[in-house]
Amino acid sequence: MPTFTRDTHIFRDEDMLRDDYQPESIMARESELSAYKTALQPVINGAQPRNVFLYGKTGVGKTAVSRYLLEQLQQDSAQYDDVSLSVFWLNCTNLSSSYQVAVNLVNTLRPAEDQISTTGYPQQRVFDLLYEELDAVGGTVLIVLDEIDHIGTDDEILYEIPRARSNGYLTATKPGVIGISNDFGFRDNLSPKVKDTLCEEEIHFSPYNAPELEAILDRRAEGALFDDATESGVLALCAAMAAQDTGSARQALDLLYQAGELARAASHDKITKDDVHEARNKLERSQIEHGMRELTRHGHLSLLAVLQLALESGGPFRVRDIYPQYCTISEQSDIDPLVRRRMHDHLADLAMLGILDRRSRNEGRSGGQYYEYEFAVGLDLVANVVSDFEGLTLPRRVVELIQSME
Ligand SMILES: Nc1ncnc2c1ncn2[C@@H]1O[C@H](COP(=O)(O)OP(=O)(O)OP(=O)(O)O)[C@@H](O)[C@H]1O
Structure with missing residues (x-):
C-alpha cells in the first residue's frame, strides 16, 4: 500500500x-460588471481610456472582477486592427510613494536584464524613464494599481500618468489607470486634483x-x-x-x-x-x-487592556475606558505607557487585523465623533491564544478572569 x-x-x-484561482465566471456582481464595462468601452472604440477607481472591503471581488473583465477586453479588442491593448498589473503593497511606484512600473515595463535601481534617481528622472517606456509600448496601455492606498499621501503619480498624454509626455500611447483599494479613507484623503483625475469612474463593491x-x-x-x-x-x-x-x-x-x-x-x-x-x-x-505576531509590545498591552475589560463587563468600550486600563497594565509590566493617541493607533491596528471591531459613533447633536471597540472574534479564543503566547506575561487579574471562564 x-x-x-x-x-x-x-x-x-x-x-x-x-485565493489565486481565477474563476471562469463572476457571480452576483451584475451592476458592478455593467458599470466597469461602460467605463472600459472607450478602449474598444480606440479612444482615450477612462481612469477607474474600485473600492470596497477585502474579499469582495475587486481583483477577480478586474482580471475577468480585462481578460475579456483583451480578447475582444484583438478583432480590431486599430486597437492595440496592453495591460500591466502592479501590486502596491510596500510601495509607499509615487517614486517607488514609478520605479516599479519602469521595471515592470522593462526586460529582466534592464532593470533600474530602486533608489538614487531624482523623481522627475524616474517619471521621464516611465514615459519613455510607456511610449515605447504604444496603443492603449491600462495600468492596474492594486492596493493603491499603500502609496499614502505621496500620490502625484496618480495624477501624472493619466495626464501624461495631454501634458505632451506621450505621443504613441494612450494611458489609463485602474486603481483598486480597500481603504475607504484613502479615497476621501486624495488631493482634489488626483481625485478628479483618478476617480473619473468610481465603482463601489459592497460586502x-x-x-x-x-x-x-x-x-x-x-x-x-x-x-x-x-x-x-x-x-x-x-x-x-x-x-x-x-x-x-x-x-x-x-x-x-x-x-x-x-x-x-x-x-x-x-x-x-x-x-x-x-x-x-x-x-x-x-x-x-x-x-499577535504582527503586534508590537504596546499592541499586546492594548489588546490585554481590552481583553480585561471585556472579560469583566462585555463591551463595547470607548478609548477613554480602555486607556486607563492600558496604563495600569503597562505600569504593572514596568513599561512606560504611550500617550493616548498612540495607544489609539494600536487599537486601530487591532481592528485592521480583524481582532477588534471598530465603530464610529456620534455624541448627541452637539458632541463630536468617537470610536467604540469590541472583540470581533470569540473571547474564549482570544483568552486561549494570549495564554499560550510565548513571551507575553499576563497580568494576574487577567489570569484570574480567564480561569473563572473555565
Ligand atoms: N463575484 C465573484 N464570483 C466568483 N468568485 C469571486 C467573486 N468575488 C470574489 N470571488 C473570489 O473570492 C476571492 C477573493 O476575491 P478578490 O481577491 O477578488 O477580492 P478583493 O476585493 O480584490 O480583495 P482584496 O481587497 O483583499 O484584494 C477570490 O478567490 C475570488 O476569485
Missing part, C-alpha cells in the same frame, strides 16, 4: 478553492450577502469538490457565517476549504456542518495568532 494515494472523496480540484456567497460557493464547489462531498446545508452555513462576519467571498471560500481539509484528515467522505464550525474556530485562532 503506498503512503500517498489520490483523493477519491471531498476534493476533486482543491486549487479551485485557493456580499448570504445568498450571493452561496451562489459563489456553489459554482466553485462544482469543480473543486466531488459530487455529494458536502452534507446538506454546508455551503449555506459557510455563506451565512461569512455574510454575518465580513461579507467576503475569500472568507467563505476559506471556510469551505478548511472544513474540507478537516473532513479529509478525518478520512470522512463528506464535509459536515460540524467541520464548518471547527473550521471557523481554526481560522479565527490562526487569525488571532497571526495578528
Whole structure:
C-alpha cells in the first residue's frame, strides 16, 4: 500500500478553492460588471481610456472582477486592427510613494536584464524613464494599481500618468489607470486634483450577502469538490457565517476549504456542518495568532487592556475606558505607557487585523465623533491564544478572569 494515494472523496480540484484561482465566471456582481464595462468601452472604440477607481472591503471581488473583465477586453479588442491593448498589473503593497511606484512600473515595463535601481534617481528622472517606456509600448496601455492606498499621501503619480498624454509626455500611447483599494479613507484623503483625475469612474463593491456567497460557493464547489462531498446545508452555513462576519467571498471560500481539509484528515467522505464550525474556530485562532505576531509590545498591552475589560463587563468600550486600563497594565509590566493617541493607533491596528471591531459613533447633536471597540472574534479564543503566547506575561487579574471562564 503506498503512503500517498489520490483523493477519491471531498476534493476533486482543491486549487479551485485557493485565493489565486481565477474563476471562469463572476457571480452576483451584475451592476458592478455593467458599470466597469461602460467605463472600459472607450478602449474598444480606440479612444482615450477612462481612469477607474474600485473600492470596497477585502474579499469582495475587486481583483477577480478586474482580471475577468480585462481578460475579456483583451480578447475582444484583438478583432480590431486599430486597437492595440496592453495591460500591466502592479501590486502596491510596500510601495509607499509615487517614486517607488514609478520605479516599479519602469521595471515592470522593462526586460529582466534592464532593470533600474530602486533608489538614487531624482523623481522627475524616474517619471521621464516611465514615459519613455510607456511610449515605447504604444496603443492603449491600462495600468492596474492594486492596493493603491499603500502609496499614502505621496500620490502625484496618480495624477501624472493619466495626464501624461495631454501634458505632451506621450505621443504613441494612450494611458489609463485602474486603481483598486480597500481603504475607504484613502479615497476621501486624495488631493482634489488626483481625485478628479483618478476617480473619473468610481465603482463601489459592497460586502456580499448570504445568498450571493452561496451562489459563489456553489459554482466553485462544482469543480473543486466531488459530487455529494458536502452534507446538506454546508455551503449555506459557510455563506451565512461569512455574510454575518465580513461579507467576503475569500472568507467563505476559506471556510469551505478548511472544513474540507478537516473532513479529509478525518478520512470522512463528506464535509459536515460540524467541520464548518471547527473550521471557523481554526481560522479565527490562526487569525488571532497571526495578528499577535504582527503586534508590537504596546499592541499586546492594548489588546490585554481590552481583553480585561471585556472579560469583566462585555463591551463595547470607548478609548477613554480602555486607556486607563492600558496604563495600569503597562505600569504593572514596568513599561512606560504611550500617550493616548498612540495607544489609539494600536487599537486601530487591532481592528485592521480583524481582532477588534471598530465603530464610529456620534455624541448627541452637539458632541463630536468617537470610536467604540469590541472583540470581533470569540473571547474564549482570544483568552486561549494570549495564554499560550510565548513571551507575553499576563497580568494576574487577567489570569484570574480567564480561569473563572473555565
Ligand atoms: N463575484 C465573484 N464570483 C466568483 N468568485 C469571486 C467573486 N468575488 C470574489 N470571488 C473570489 O473570492 C476571492 C477573493 O476575491 P478578490 O481577491 O477578488 O477580492 P478583493 O476585493 O480584490 O480583495 P482584496 O481587497 O483583499 O484584494 C477570490 O478567490 C475570488 O476569485
